[in-house]
Each structure stands twice: as C-alpha cells, then as structure tokens.
Amino acid sequence: MKNIYPPLASLSVAIALAFGASAAQAQQVTIKFSHFLASNSNFHKGVAEPWCAAIEKDSGGKMKCQLYPALQLGGTPPQLADQVKNGVADVVWTSPSYSTGRFPRTEALELPFSLPPGGVTGARAMWDYTQKHGLEDYKDFKLLAIFSGTNVVISTASKPVMSADDLKGLKLRSPSRFTSLFLSSLGGTPVNMPVAAVTEGISKGVIDGAMAPWEILPAVKIDEVTKYHIEGPANLAGFSQTPFTVLMNKRKYESLTPELKAVIDKNSGLALSELAGKVWDKGNDEARKKLAAQGNKVLVIKDAEYKAMVKASAGVETDWIKQATAKNLDGAKLAAEVHSIGNKYLGK
Structure with a gap:
C-alpha cells in the first residue's frame, strides 16, 4: 500500500500558504x-x-x-x-x-x-x-x-497689458470666480471656457488672451497664439491665485x-x-524660459501701475467681506489675516 501521508502533508502546507497569502492580501x-x-x-x-x-x-x-x-x-x-x-x-x-x-x-x-x-x-x-x-x-x-x-499671468495676443487702463475692453479667459471679479473691476471682460479651448478661442479672435499660470501656457499651446505675458513684481503679491x-x-x-x-x-x-x-x-520656471527663448515678450508691470491696479480692484475684497459677514464669518478679520500671512512669506 502506498503511503498517503506525504501528499496529505504537502496539501496541508499548500493550504497554509494559501491562507497566509490571503491574509497578507487582506491586510x-x-x-x-x-x-x-x-x-x-x-x-x-x-x-x-x-x-x-x-x-x-x-x-x-x-x-x-x-x-x-x-x-x-x-x-x-x-x-x-x-x-x-x-x-x-x-x-x-x-x-x-x-x-x-x-x-x-x-x-x-x-x-x-x-x-x-x-x-x-x-x-x-x-x-x-x-x-x-x-x-x-x-x-x-x-x-x-x-x-x-x-499667480496667474496676463497673456495677450495683440498688445501688452502694462496698466489697469490697458485691460479695459479686453476679453480674457478667466480660471476662477475671483479672477473674473478682478478683471471686471479693471474694466476687462472675463470669459469662462475650458482651458483646452483657450488656444482656439484666441486664434479665432473670440477672446483677446487669458489669465493662467505660466506652466499652463505651453501645455495647451497658448504661447503659440499670444505674444505678451505680463506679471507683477516678484517681491509683491500676485494678481490672483487658486x-x-x-x-x-x-x-x-x-x-x-x-x-x-x-x-x-x-x-x-x-x-x-x-x-x-x-x-x-x-x-512655471521652465515655461517662462521656454517662452522667452522662442521670442515671446515676458514683461513686469511697474510698481506705480501695480499700485493702481491694487487700488482699482479693492472693491472685490470689500464685497467679499460683506458676503462673508452675511454668513456669520468675520470677513474683515479673515481678509486681514490673509494679507498678514501673505506678507510673512513674501520673498522667502
């Protein structure tokens, strides 16, 4: 008679290994x-x-x-x-x-x-x-x-935006509600559209440009239909951010x-x-260098024009404080804290 115990022992080992693997997977x-x-x-x-x-x-x-x-x-x-x-x-x-x-x-x-x-x-x-x-x-x-x-950068096809007055009448793609409010406060016309549609929108003249971070521009080829890219001074707060x-x-x-x-x-x-x-x-750094190397104009708004933009768009913050206060929040305190904390990290 053949000895059946070795196969049974092997079966026991196999079952134990299977249960061990299942337990490991379960964990x-x-x-x-x-x-x-x-x-x-x-x-x-x-x-x-x-x-x-x-x-x-x-x-x-x-x-x-x-x-x-x-x-x-x-x-x-x-x-x-x-x-x-x-x-x-x-x-x-x-x-x-x-x-x-x-x-x-x-x-x-x-x-x-x-x-x-x-x-x-x-x-x-x-x-x-x-x-x-x-x-x-x-x-x-x-x-x-x-x-x-x-920070979003102002990218335009036909003319640079170097002051608040330059934004008047321009139709720019806006990435968020607050950027739209910012543009409207300066006389621009915000346009909401998917970022993938921006390049075609600019090339067909539906919009004059876009507000978007640097890295987005080459990613969806906005840099190929715009010539000018404008940002604020590096040591000051950005236009807007998401x-x-x-x-x-x-x-x-x-x-x-x-x-x-x-x-x-x-x-x-x-x-x-x-x-x-x-x-x-x-x-952002790679995109900025790429755009400059291909001949696009990378421009920085002068301090005086920057301050004029801050003043002209101040109503956006004032209105938000009112809205936040209506929700039983201390809107004035929250806005002040954002500026205080923002200043703390500027230049670091």
Missing part, C-alpha cells in the same frame, strides 16, 4: 486616488506618483495607491469633493474654488493681491492660514494638503491602523503642500 490597504488631469501632467508625475510611492515604501507595502487620472472614476472636477466625501474615491485632488460657497473661509485665499506669487511660498501661506482659520471648511474630510496654483486641496475620505482615514495613519500623516500636511508648490514652481 494590504488600497487607496483610490482620483484627479482631473492626464497621467502625463505635472501633478500626476510630480505629486501623485511620488506621494503614492512614499506611502507604499513607508508602510512596508501594507498600503498602496490605485491612481485614477483624468476623472476615470467619472464625474466632473466640481464633483470630486463629493466623490471623496461619499467614498467613491479615497483621495482626490481638486480646488475649493470649483464649489462656490462650500468652503467660505478658504475663499479669502483667492482675494486679489493677497498672497506670494510663487508655488512654495504660496503653499506655505495657504497651509498657515488654513491651520489657523480654515479647518472648519474641511470638517467632513481629512485635509492632506492645500497649496497655491501660483487654492488646490488634496482631500481624503474621513472614514477611510479613521479605519486605518495607527501605524498606517502615521504613514499618511508623515507624508501629508505642510510637506505635501510644499512638494506640490515645488512642482508648480519648476513648471
């Missing part, structure tokens, strides 16, 4: 990370992928990401906040400015001439302000980062073990905000 946490740009974008390559690699490494492989660029989970950019709140995604990158009125304290970060024009300095200022005044806006989320999309946030589903975070929570915390907060700021600064 691994997958973070579904969704955003609205393509997989070759600066955010995906410079922020999302490094963050995912860091949490996988620091967790010893117990936690990993599944990235969903270009809205692969469906929806639109304004819907990303609800997607992460409801658990469709575990982490999203979005902007509070896409949801008017939902993040009222954060709106102060969009006020014209309030924050440094750079990515890192803007990120530090936004994180600082949010920790002091804005956390109530994110009570339904785990806030992983908030950073600046950097805050961006990385948000995590609160229940997902709370379900993690203390060890994995520590990994998320280590790789988030100011560190992640600064990382994003560095990526934006690098993209």
Whole structure:
C-alpha cells in the first residue's frame, strides 16, 4: 500500500500558504486616488506618483495607491469633493474654488493681491492660514494638503497689458470666480471656457488672451497664439491665485491602523503642500524660459501701475467681506489675516 501521508502533508502546507497569502492580501490597504488631469501632467508625475510611492515604501507595502487620472472614476472636477466625501474615491485632488460657497473661509485665499506669487511660498501661506482659520471648511474630510496654483499671468495676443487702463475692453479667459471679479473691476471682460479651448478661442479672435499660470501656457499651446505675458513684481503679491486641496475620505482615514495613519500623516500636511508648490514652481520656471527663448515678450508691470491696479480692484475684497459677514464669518478679520500671512512669506 502506498503511503498517503506525504501528499496529505504537502496539501496541508499548500493550504497554509494559501491562507497566509490571503491574509497578507487582506491586510494590504488600497487607496483610490482620483484627479482631473492626464497621467502625463505635472501633478500626476510630480505629486501623485511620488506621494503614492512614499506611502507604499513607508508602510512596508501594507498600503498602496490605485491612481485614477483624468476623472476615470467619472464625474466632473466640481464633483470630486463629493466623490471623496461619499467614498467613491479615497483621495482626490481638486480646488475649493470649483464649489462656490462650500468652503467660505478658504475663499479669502483667492482675494486679489493677497498672497506670494510663487508655488512654495504660496503653499506655505495657504497651509498657515488654513491651520489657523480654515479647518472648519474641511470638517467632513481629512485635509492632506492645500497649496497655491501660483499667480496667474496676463497673456495677450495683440498688445501688452502694462496698466489697469490697458485691460479695459479686453476679453480674457478667466480660471476662477475671483479672477473674473478682478478683471471686471479693471474694466476687462472675463470669459469662462475650458482651458483646452483657450488656444482656439484666441486664434479665432473670440477672446483677446487669458489669465493662467505660466506652466499652463505651453501645455495647451497658448504661447503659440499670444505674444505678451505680463506679471507683477516678484517681491509683491500676485494678481490672483487658486487654492488646490488634496482631500481624503474621513472614514477611510479613521479605519486605518495607527501605524498606517502615521504613514499618511508623515507624508501629508505642510510637506505635501510644499512638494506640490515645488512642482508648480519648476513648471512655471521652465515655461517662462521656454517662452522667452522662442521670442515671446515676458514683461513686469511697474510698481506705480501695480499700485493702481491694487487700488482699482479693492472693491472685490470689500464685497467679499460683506458676503462673508452675511454668513456669520468675520470677513474683515479673515481678509486681514490673509494679507498678514501673505506678507510673512513674501520673498522667502
């Protein structure tokens, strides 16, 4: 009679290994990370992928990401906040400015001439302000980062904008509500359109130019249909800026073990905000150099004209303070704090 015990022993080992593998797989946490740009974008390559690699490494492989660029989970950019709140995604990158009125304290970060024009300095200022005044806006989320999309640049096709008067009558693509208010206050006409449609809009004369950060210009070929690119002095606050946030589903975070929570915390907060700021600064610097090298005119508004723009657009802040006060917020204090914190990081 053949001995049946060795096969049984082998079967026992196989079963044990299978259960061990299943247990290991069960212990691994997958973070579904969704955003609205393509997989070759600066955010995906410079922020999302490094963050995912860091949490996988620091967790010893117990936690990993599944990235969903270009809205692969469906929806639109304004819907990303609800997607992460409801658990469709575990982490999203979005902007509070896409949801008017939902993040009222954060709106102060969009006020014209309030924050440094750079990515890192803007990120530090936004994180600082949010920790002091804005956390109530994110009570339904785990806030992983908030950073600046950097100062917008005025790009035009036919004439440079070197003063407030030069903006009168110009139709410019606007990336946000506050940029639109800024343009309107100076006599310009803001036009809302997808950034992918801007180049064609300029080439066909539908609009005269656009307000957008440097890195956007070559990315969608705005630099090929515009000649002039105007910014304020580097040591002064930018024209306007858009805050961006990385948000995590609160229940997902709370379900993690203390060890994995520590990994998320280590790789988030100011560190992640600064990382994003560095990526934006690098993209802006490369774009600015490219445009100058190909013959586009990179211009800086003189101090006197800058001050005139600040004065002419002051009503945007005054109106926002009234709106914030109507929501039982201390609008005047929040606006003053943004300027104070912004000045703190200028030139750093």
